[in-house]
Amino acid sequence: MKVFTPVLVFQKMPSGKGRDKYSIQCLECFGKNLYIGTKEGVVEYLTVNNTSAEESLSVREVGKRQMGRSGAIGQLTAVPVLNHLLVLWDGSVTVLNMFSLELLPALKKIQNVSLFYVSESAVHTDSVELIAASTKRKTVSVYKVYVDRWECVRQVALPQEPVVLAAHGTCLCVATCDRYFLHDYQSQTTLDLFPHNLGKQNIIANKCGKGEFILNGPGCLGMFVMKNGTSQHPPVQWPDGVVDAAVHFPYVLALQNQTIHIYSILDQQLKQTVPLQSAKSLVSTEESVFVVADKEIHRLSPVPLEDQIEELVKSQRVDEALMLLDRLQDLLPKDSYKDLHKNVICTSGMIKFYREAFVEAKELLIKGELDPREIISLYPVMPVMSEDFTPQTTAVSNAKDLWMLSRDDWPTFQQYLIFLDDFLREVRPTRQGQMCPQDIDSALFKLYLEQGEYGKLDLLVSSQNNCNLQMCVPDLEKHKRFFTLGLLYQSQGQHFNAIQTWVKIVEEQSEDHSHISVFQHIVNTLSNLEHKPIIWKFVDWVLQRDQEAGILIFTSSHVTFAPEEVLAILTSYPLAMTLYLEYLVNELHSQEEKHHTMLIKSYVKWILQSNKDDYNNKTSKDEMRHKLQQLLWQSSFYNVDAIYDQITPSFLHVERAILLGKSGKHKKALQVLVHEEKDQQAAESYCWRTSAGRDRKFTQGMFLSLLQIYLESCQHVITAVDLLNKNAASFDLVSVLRVLPDSWSLKLVLQFLCESLRGTVHDKRMRGLEMSLAKVETLRHKHVWMEATHENIRVDRGCVCHSCQKRLTGPEFLRRPTGELTHISCHSGESGY
Template sequence: MFVMKNGTSQHPPVQWPDGVVDAAVHFPYVLVLQNQTVHIYSILDQQLKQTVPLQSAKSLISTEESVFVVADKEIHRLSPVPLEDQIQELVKRQRVDEALTLLDRVQDLLPMDSYKDLHKNVICTSGMIKFYREAFVEAKELFIKGELDPREIISLYPAMPVVSEDFTPQTTAVSNAKDLWMLSRDDWPTFQQYLSFLDDFLREVRPTGQGQMCPQDIDSTLFKLYLEQGEYGKLDQLVSSQNNCNLQMCVPDLEQHKRFFTLGLLYESQGQHVKAIQTWVKIVEDESEDPSDINVFQHIVNTLSNLKHKPIVLKFVDWVLQREQEAGILIFTKMHASSHIIFAPEEVLTILTNYSVATILYLEFLVNELHSKEEKHHTMLITSYIKWILQSIEGDCNETSREEMRHKLQKLLWQSSFYNADTIYDQITSSFLHVEKAILLGKSGKHKKALQVLVYEEKDQQAAESYCWRTSAGRDRKFTQEMFLTLLQIYLESTHHVIAAVDLLNKNAASFDLVSVLRVLPGSWSMKLVLRFLSESLRGTVHDKRMRGLEMSLAKVETLRHKHAWVEATHEKIRVDRGCVCYSCQKRLTGPEFLRRPTGELTHISCHGGENGQ
């Protein structure tokens, strides 16, 4: 038994029977001579490891390299098997716990490389034993701890080929090993558990250095596993992210299973964007049957909008626009949102030349979303609106769509200040777009003419009245009164609009100047027609007069308040005694004349003059 300097035993005592003749230590073993037999015990676990019969043995002598057994007429030499061989032999016999214990205790006696290799071998062998016992959690931990090459596990599974050509399995065979191919045929539920372990193990080591030993094998195996098990969600997630799947193996498998959408994802992840989109195009055109419940056309649009390769976008953009212009335009609008712009607006407009709906949508994007201030964009958008509306009269477009387009046109005409009004007016002079003509005339300051168009051509009194209100927004009261007076005069020019004139006066009395109205009203009108207008106008006039009087009174009160404050400040008594000194020269104030600064300090008059001079 070994004893530390403080008297504490470093190892538990080795137990052996009575009758010991001699003993010797050769770490990590104790050799005991008894009854013509040498018993060899391990210090590490106190177990008998070997028995060597020797006749006439008398004593034991231990040296650094071996142990000598002295007999009557001869000396025998017992040499230990190298530690590495001992450990490997224990591993082969699946006595991994003993091997690991021995290895840990003799670590300092082994070269570092040998220790690491032996340690990994013991750990992985232990993992294999756990693996075949279906203790999968423990097995996974041991395989990761032992840095087992994932191909060692992959090669155990049927139909899971190892892609690496230079790989040769090197794991130690274990006695409880199972034939997984037989298991897959005879006990499918148990084999499913082995498949789940494979998935779990490979996914965990995939991003680690252990997984980087064979990334293509790992990804190709996961691909095969998900495809064969019908786990298409996991499969799409694998191939749509960065991966190392072997195309030569994976492409035929996907084609066989008719997973063409997934095939496109695989091509895309490998940087083969053209092949990916071509594969998806075939699905959309029903050339390829695919069971995926996915909007493949929308996926193509999203892919193109995120691509930074202009030639590829140009290759497929016409195909997308021909199928659906509303979706196709997203290629260019989403491209801006994703912070990479590879097409200038003028390039896009050139591409969209033959697609009127897409052109309108893109111009709306430039004007409304990007807030373009270029006159060309605003004018083009308005022109496109007009062209669409005029063509819709000849086509089968429904009234609702036409009115919605006219609403957008009118809104843009009112709000934008960047278009060429004269150019647009020339386009609609002979059309039925009278409201739009009025807006354009108003933009040029021709308000009377604009109102005449609404009254005589559009024949919409409400539109004329709305024009007055909208044009007057943000302007002074005088301008508002002039606008409504102009509309009234237009109504008075025709006997057909007498009722409209009366309605205008009665509904908008506050918007008129009473004196100006009385000057233009026909003398033939009875008091009854304008009684309501006169009443409201007089009431408004009286109210305005009273309000002005009130405002003046409030202003006077405010003035009086300020005057009172000034008087109080100027009539304040200032006490000057002998101790007061001038703020500027610090000399005493001896006379009755002095000045007071705004901040309250007192100064000589002469000193104050000097300050001003400075």
């Protein structure tokens, strides 16, 4: 994996005059400014004009300063905020101007310094902190450095001589001859970390992040240590003999003499090796990492993160790509991150797809918002309806040719078809699926049709869908799926074509075994349809085949029909007419005389016709007569005379009696029931039903009329006796005694007389009791009234009696509820109330 691109920045060419002693000892970089410290005590100032990663650089020498006759430059540090360049030479720190390399006389040298570290102040912008370590004195001194002065603010004693020094704020990371430790000079706390072997390994302690150090630990481990002593990253196992190390997140670079090993901090794996001769140190900046050799300086420029991720994806190292992308999310623009993330997720999903890990593949492809057409286009015979679609999925090495798989390994290909079904159905309602709804629905249609999954196919085309009719209609006709074709037409809003297709199935003009209740489906469709013209076109066809089913179109429809227009159509369909009239009367509670009269006439006509045709279904006839009688009794909106004329010459005596009763001809009605219907029970029931809700006198009159009819014929004596005995309370005793024949014996009517007398006595006693209770209630109210109104009052002389209009003489009076005055006596001596 290519993580960094090496570029030569500077190279010292041989002078050709004897032995060349030129050797680079240290390097400092700030922006385009490079400062080189040599073995001969020279500070060189260079500028780099091009910062491109792979193009050649233009380096220009700006200035040079000789610090002394001999002695190497130990360390260089630029302080841009003060325009200072700090130089460690000859055991002391000297300050030069960053751009002119002139000495600053106001800032004297700091003596006895073995190594130093500059920490920019987080509070003050006009100064920095210089941390200088002295090996001889075993101390660390903290200086506050200003533009024209510095001052020592603290000294820290060390247990041993310092070898390496780094700092984060007030926390020092110090390596001595045998161990590493952390010391906070503000809180005066020290934390031992771990020992090291100075004789066998190079001591490394460099600042590498916010509050973090990289150390060369025991066992050739690159240890990451926070300033509180903890670690946020696992150690990196790097090779033996590491000279220097630097961190350019998310990578750590370990320098050997001939090679740079680049590891990922995220997974601690080796990502790249860069061969470089005679390299001695690394300098990390925000943009890149510089490698210092004896006579050369190289720059390692990081490959753009997008390119790294794309390279990992191409090599199918998607887990690494995802980890790298997620950890460096903040370093990328939001849109760029989203696009990269989707690409990585989708590529991972495609790899899982070809590995037949279908559950994981589906989750990844949906999460990555893959265009469903990318998957559809992989399958043979699956249509992609969008003309402007071009596949753009990243190619993966384990891709299979599904066309060949469908021919050579059908069981495996079946699993891929199941995946396609699951994926498209799950992605269909999402925003991702709404980008190409026609492609998704057409692909599902093709899949279900070819696989013979007709249940799923009907469910798809009967719901809201975006199937392409030009493709689907010929396919359904080819497979003879005409019912499904009708469902497709219906879902696309072509209701006439849908119903016409189903009509052909019912009329056996086409063959389709997909559905056994096509006719009922047509009825249900017409019932739920809101387009009247289509309903009128097919309603006759339905009624001709099944009047009971056809009437549901009107009684269950979402469309409101005018009763007159429906009745006009139903003229030729008597059963449907009757059912619709029942719907008007019983369900809609129509009060129109026409509807009630027509319904009764239809009942009568049906009953008479069935009797004429010697109709055998007596149960149906009895049920129809019962419905007729109930309607005659309950309805008050029909034309009594018209119905009476229709049934007079027929056997419908009970119905004729009801009609006579409606006209107030109760005695004649009873005569019909007794003499023509010959049904005494019906006559008695007629009396009770007619008397319901009427007074006692009317009831007694009805039963007396029935008794008189029985008494007119000697054949009904027993019936008359039974009527008296069973309904004694319904007769007036005196009236009965007047009409009874003289020839009847007392024994014959004894039971009636006893019951009647008992009832009469009981009624008299109850009336007396009720009267007594009423009197008591009246007295109680009078008592309450007297208690509430009785009080003494006084009036002036000259008041006049309300009763006799004379002057009052008595001193005591009563006030009545109306405010009028009454008195005990007036001037004339009369009493007034």
